[in-house]
Amino acid sequence: MENNSYYRSPLIIRDHLEYFTDQIVSHQMSVSGGIHPNSLFWVLEKIVTTFSNNFFKAWLSIAGKRSQETSVPRWDEIEKMRDLCFPNIAFKFAQNENGSSSSIEFYHLDSEQSVIKCNCPNQDELSKEAIQSMFSFTPQKIAMIVMSKPDDENIQLQKSVDLYVKKLNF
Structure with a gap:
C-alpha cells in the first residue's frame, strides 16, 4: 500500500x-482488469473502524488496573491485544453476470463479548465541577511552562511530573 496523503492508517x-x-487489488485486477479505489477504501475503512472499536474496548478494560499500578503494557502485550x-x-465481491454492476458484502463474526461495565465514581455535581477545573500536565507541557517561566513553583x-513518569513501568 502506498503511503499517500489521502489515506492514513493506524x-x-x-x-x-x-x-x-x-489481496483486494490482486482480486480486482484478476476479475475486472482494474482497481476500484472506492471499494478498496470502503473495505479498509470497515477493517479500521471495527479494529479501532475493539482495540478501544480492550484498552479501556485494562486502563483502570494499569493506572492504579502506574504502569503501561509491554509492547508484546500490546501486540497480543492488537491480534486479539x-x-x-x-x-465478498459480487458482480452481475453481464458485468454492469458490482457489490461488496461485509460479514463480521461477532464473538461473545461481555459488555464492559465501568462504575464512574464522579457522578455527583461536585466531582464533575472538580474534574472540569483540573489541569493536565504532560511532560511536554511542563517543559514549555518551565521554559517560558522558570520560577521555583x-x-x-x-x-x-518527572518523578511520576519515572514510576511508570515500561
Missing part, C-alpha cells in the same frame, strides 16, 4: 492493512 495495524490491500482485537471479517511541578 501504525499498529499497517502491515495487516497492506496485506488486505494486496483484529476483526474476524470476510468480504514551575520547576517543582516539573520535578513532580
